[in-house]
Amino acid sequence: MSMMANGLSMSLERGSESHGFFFSKEGRRIFIYTQYHYRHTDGRPFSCVAPTVEKARAKRDQWLRKTATLTN
Numbered sequence: 001m002s003m004m005a006n007g008l009s010m011s012l013e014r015g016s017e018s019h020g021f022f023f024s025k026e027g028r029r030i031f032i033y034t035q036y037h038y039r040h041t042d043g044r045p046f047s048c049v050a051p052t053v054e055k056a057r058a059k060r061d062q063w064l065r066k067t068a069t070l071t072n
Contacts, residue, residue, distance in 0.1 A: 012039040017060075019053055036060070040067075 012018060017038045024031045036056035038046045046063050050056035 012037060014039050014043055015041040019056065
């Protein structure tokens with residue numbers, strides 16, 4: 001499954017995640033980043049870019065905690 005189509009995130013099943021990697025050249029250095037997508041069980045999407053999948057998941061978990069406190 002492609003994560004992006006025409007610049008828009010493809011639909012994911014609720015509660016699922018997908019990620020891909022891309023390279024960025026900054027000066028003479030090349031960096032690898034993770035593009036991460038998650039669809040909450042209530043249907044809300046979350047996307048971010050991070051150096052690793054683990055750091056992207058940490059951002060997702062922080063978003064989940066923040067949105068949980070806003071809805072309570």
